[in-house]
Amino acid sequence: MYAIVDCDNCYVSCERVFRPDLNGKPVVVLSNNDGCVVARSNEAKALGIKAGMPYYQLRQQFSEEQVVAFSSNYELYAELTGRVMNIVKEAAPSFYRYSIDEAFCDLRGMQNHDLQQWGLRLRENILVQTAMPVSIGIAPTKTLAKTASHFAKKYKGYKHCCLIDTEEKCNKALQLIPVDDVWGIGRRIGESLKARGVMTAWDFISLPRDRVRRMYNVSVERTWKELRGEDCIPTEQPQPKQTICTSRSFPNNVKEKKDLETSVSNFAARCASKLRGQHSVAEEVTVFIDTNRFRSDLPQYSNAYTQKLLTADNSTQVIVQTALNCLNIIFRQGYEYKRAGVIVGIISSADSIQTNLFDYDSEQYEKRHRLDNALDKINRLQGSETVVLANQQYAKDKKTGKAMVFTDSIRHDLRSPNYTTRWSDIPKVN
């Protein structure tokens, strides 16, 4: 059996941990730059607020209906979900973190346990120790466990823990869940199935297997098998990433090449740092830039360029320099840019670098490596972006006169304090 443990409305719940006055009230969390709604409390969902809706279109409604909005605060969410995950890890024989707010547990060896009780106790423990509400689905396959968690969230009677352990319960669940709510069936295939009259998961598994395979692909076929109780999605231990991307939308349109260079330098430096974080090197660097696709009144341009490195690398200097070369090739004057990003690819372990016959200078390589290590250490101990390359800094902040760094350049007017990680953030209480 597998269990999926999933934080309810994760980001909203994180905000509520330190704002219990907001329990029972409509709350949303916004994307970077306070752009779109990315998380909603149940009360916000009930008001018809959809995920992905732009904030500026909702302002009026929010003030009328007293919806509380937060800018996203990933430092806080990472910290709180980490605490939840530690408790899950202790409670299960084997544990695999699937995303920021979800973990799968393999319950092999717990045949003699009352799994319903196990789940209810785990939820209670997490709630008491972290104030984070979770839902738990338990079933013979991961897809069925996801289905169970759908019911655990939806119906109060389950008390946030739903166990599917008999054929009867399974059939009932499959008959009740709409096919496009099944894990692995997205919008496109959901629409296509519904157009064929396949409305529920039960309808879906009633289709012949080879027909599913022919109409779609092996992934959809695997979902079909999983829903019929065949365990076929392997539990992967987290692998090093094959591509690493850092990209942002800008709060305002960017026209000047110099400003774009600053941003791209920051994205590239982030990518290099993420590479070092997973002990990897990359062989290629891609830069992309886009104008604002919503502004049909402005000329549109988007482009990307990929440059290969002669020797795989993870040094900030090398990745930044390569990214700036790429930007130089695709940049066109006269457009208003809204988004840019850097992707590093062809990733391998930093332990076994294939050196290059022509340009490889081991002394320089070592020097850069030592410098990066030193910077990483300072930034780890003193806070990220304590020391950066000169060309990573934005112009001075008009109010404070201080040079702005990457994290300052994103709008987050409604950000909550980093209660758990920065003392200076915590509001004074009388």
Add this chain to the structure above:
DNA sequence: TCTGGGGTCCTAGGACCC
């Protein structure tokens, strides 16, 4: 005026090989 940021896997088609 204001619309997010990451990832993975699969497949079809083209280029190339003999």
Add this chain to the structure above:
DNA sequence: TCTGGGGTCCTAGGACCC
């Protein structure tokens, strides 16, 4: 008038996930 048959590798695009 007639013009083969088998592979592999790479890439772009589309689907999915959170």
